[in-house]
Amino acid sequence: MAAVRVETASSAATEQVRRALSGRRADVWGFLFQLLLLFTLVFALAILVVLLFDVARTAIPYLRDRGGEVFASGYSSLPANAGMRTGLIGSIYLGVFVLVLALPLGVCAAVYMEEYAKDTRLTRFINTNIRNLAGVPAIVYGILGLAIFVELLKPLTGPEVEGRSLLAGGLTIALMVLPIVIITTQEALRAVPKSIREAGFGVGATRWEVIRSHVLPYAAPGVLTGSVLSMARALGETAPLIMVGATTGFLATEGGILASLQQHYTSLPTLVFAYVKKPQEEFQQLAAATILVLIVFIFFVNLTAILLRNRYERKW
């Protein structure tokens, strides 16, 4: 009897509480907030679309007009003779430097840091160094290359061209991406579970044997992804190359890569820089065309990395 009375007395209050708890009211501000966040994301992504559209709008008619000739001719101060051949070849050469120098060195360094190094003061010091190197602006690597490869090692890197050679540029770029390779490889190695290693040690394998036969194969997709991303970075970078003399836009191609090591060189982004600075509209169009090729190049590389990651990503 008493309980019923209490219930009826507070039924209005109960209803109020129930309504407050049910959350049926439209959360207008929450909705607007979500829209705002979505807008920022879409805006950031739209930049990519607008940029591509803007470049393609200028580049495609130009490429259609000049056809394959653009890919067959190199740098020239006459718009009608200028093209991007030297840049394409130079960029591929620089990619080879990354592949041959930065990747093996980076993987070796990462293997030491993750598999061998004990937590000593030296290890921590090396690790801090690697992290800091990854944050050093690209242009500072350019200054390093200028001081060491261009000036100090001039007799080695290119006595005929004042040290401003493909060798100097390639070494500089390789040093620049080295910390990225190390860090991504470290992450890939860290993702390989301990039990895999212990299984190897359990049958009496030495550390190197375990790394070679167990750890590296399992970490390979991650290492590959990181390498591909650092390659994309190397292909798009301009500032350090300008420091070590890739501005001239010439490229000696006689006798293949070995003969051109000590000669002038250029790359796709350097050509873009050279063309963008010229006032003539034709050069602006040529710059757009070069950019389109560069972007397609880099996006292709990136896409490879993403596909690799999605294909081989595994949870232990």
Place this chain on the structure above:
Amino acid sequence: MAQTAAPPPRLTLTDLQGARARHRRERMMRGLFFSAAFLAVVISVAIVASLAGGAMQFLSKVDLGTLWSRGWFPRRNLFDVKTIFVGTLMVSVIAMVVATPLGLGAALYLSEYASRRSRRFLKPILETLASVPSVVMAFFALRFISPEVVQRLFGSDVPIFTITAAGIAVGLLVTPLVASVAEDAMYAVPNSLREASVGLGARRRTTSIRVVMPAAVSGITAALILGLSRAIGETMIVAIVAGGTGGSLFSLDPLKGGQTMTAAITALATGSDQVRGSGPAYESLFFVGLLLFLLTLALNLGAERFVRRVRSQY
């Protein structure tokens, strides 16, 4: 009888050690890996040595009064550090004004609102945006941001080459970086915190702002510091768009052309054939490089600190 039984073969320590050759190879590989890792230290030392060496030569050659004068004109031996520093500062502040709301908003949406499927699809696009080369962004700034954004907003008498246009372009370039690092930090906030908040009746917006963002604040700060450090070190955009070729008077007007630290270095390097080896103009490049290196190093170390804090928290 008992004496004739063969004694059991005695194992010595050497039997258990395994083949000598394997040990030798093990030591060799270890040495190889160590020298590769130690290369990082060598590179760091080389960077500091080459920057400091050139900077010392520069400082010993010039009158220190020229470091604080009317403007940055290396050919005329005027090396006003504050001109290029303020230029860098203006570009980076504008860049962060663009990148902070865009980057954090995108990060919050990806981490708190997007479904798992759309996140899997959207994040790679954001990472692709991060790989747009800076010369490309510079071209875009000249052809699009300057005429369509800056001149629309501030009147058509504003020149094409401005600090503002460069700043916006740099901001768009660092947005994906800020978004990516901040999103990692927000995504790492344990679900139990979100569940506790929702269990108390908080809405998603309240949970995002009052629970997730404070929990990820170290990572978010790190993202912003990294973005700032990247903006300071960004070179090609300012070299092309900021319009400070040759030199620049001290100016605080972001709607004019100006010189930044990185643009000053490239200007010196591309035009260095005239000044090569001779005057202090060429060596000033190392001095500015040293300043730039120290500035970004301090910022990166700060960011690292914050990241370590977020890691130890959970």
